Amino acid sequence: MEVFPKKVFSVVYKKKFNLDKSTNYHLSITIGDGIIKVACIEHATYECLLLNVYELPLDKTDPTYIKSLEQFYNQEFFLIKKDWFSVTLSVSNQKFTLFPHLLLSKKDLPIYMHAACGLDPNDEVLVFTHALAKMSVVFSENASVLNWFRKRYTNNNFQIIHQSNAIIEGIQMESTSTYKTELFVWIEASYCHIVVYDKKRILYYNIFTYDTSDDFLACISAVVQIMKLERNACTLFVAGLIEKKSLAYYRLKNYIPQTKFKTKIHFLNLNTHFLKQSGHLPILYFDVMSSLLCHPHSKEKKGGFQ
Template sequence: MNDIRLVDETLDINLTLTYNLSIQLMLDGFSFCIFDSVRDKFIALYHKQLNVNNMSIEDYCKELNSFIENEDVLFQRKYKKVKVLYYTEKFTFVPTPLFDKNNLNKYISLNFDTNNTERLMINELHNAEAVNIFSVSEKKIQLLEAYFANVKIYHQSLPVVETSLVTYKNKTKVFKVIVDVHDNSFDLLVIKGRKLILFNTFSYSTDDDFSYFILLVYEQLKLNPEETEIIFMGNIHKKDEKFIKIKKYIRHIKHEKLDEGFLYSYTFFDIPAYKFSNLLSLQKCE
């Protein structure tokens, strides 16, 4: 993915206290999105691609700090709300009725390791009736907190899970598979009506790996590839080899569309609607 800078000419730097700022932190880059809460309109989107494998936390923070300081004076302003969408494979879901905040270490010990450079966070997924416990880099979050007040942090699962369960709540007899694709990993969600069946993150290095993991989920959950639709978002397009390969095995494939409940600057139509679906969906989450 290339760097992106989309700004509507109606954006007013003096009105940022009426704007919501959403920030997406991924391993291979970061994005900033500005939403006008008065007009219910997305008015700016910035993306910085980091073409470095295994970048250290320190180098990542240097890039992020430089972007905030130098990309646009907008990012030194105060905002009505600031939300951070944090991508990490270190997470685990616990059913809400079984969740006990006093047992956090017990939950994570079964799923991932942490150290003193990380901070444990909790998101409640009300529609999924689950609590997500996840780990974030202390340095990355402290950097953002130094610039922005009242930062709220969300795991990447929250927007796609919560919005999908609402969107397809009446499809009680139909499975839906939603896949958010990144350069070297993807998040896969399976739902049936308002029921969460599966959410997991898969790492891949080849297009064959990508197809294998998706088809493995279909096989293990006994999903019919002739009937069960798969919906893609993120970094995948119709001419992508990954897309072409998976289309050989799954009949019904489509890309996510923009949420019709919001307005969008005309500049947003310069990129595919599905590219930043999860980040834009964060606007619906509290």
């Protein structure tokens, strides 16, 4: 029988991270697919000072899930502090749908979920609206899990979003496109996020499952056809769990010649010591890093895909 929580990796910038200064830090938490990611980011500088990744049970409805959360918080005692500058909980699942915010009716949120992907009776339905993108993400998650976090962060600086919200806000911050359509693909272990945008305007977003590079390429090809994109005219930025020397990247480059390998998050300030200590590229955690951008207290910084 597996014992949770199980550490994947943990890195702290010890010279600068100071719990007595938690009022100056964003706390970003992402849960989903048996993983919890935690990042502490300094508000004034957007410098990541801590990044923890742990395994949790896959099934959030199982009582062991909340027990594992409690054990995790007992181990990582700093999480119990309540005076963070802001706290964002991001849920990662495929129980979501995008909706034009001008057509959104909050009383009909459960109806949207039923129509899009069904609604578990134990789930709570929430919504987050992107002002710049002029769209809303309606999503659901286990109500008991959400309430567990609400009891720990009772201040009005706590908010709940979907992983897709973080990806969308991150891309809008990073994008420098002013004249042409671009694609961004962020790859996780079993999922790939595909976004099409033009002048920071989100035209398309979806999450696809994949097993092989053939599946992966088929997903991108389908989006290119659906959006009627010209393969030789658009730029594709690819990042996440993919290597530049891999067959998958080589095939992408053949399919879309202007494919670029993205390794940096430009709105984030990451010192070289922190990177070397972690051994992980920050782009692997684009979701948990970008979730702070969804908070109204986040300050605007200039990014840029390069």
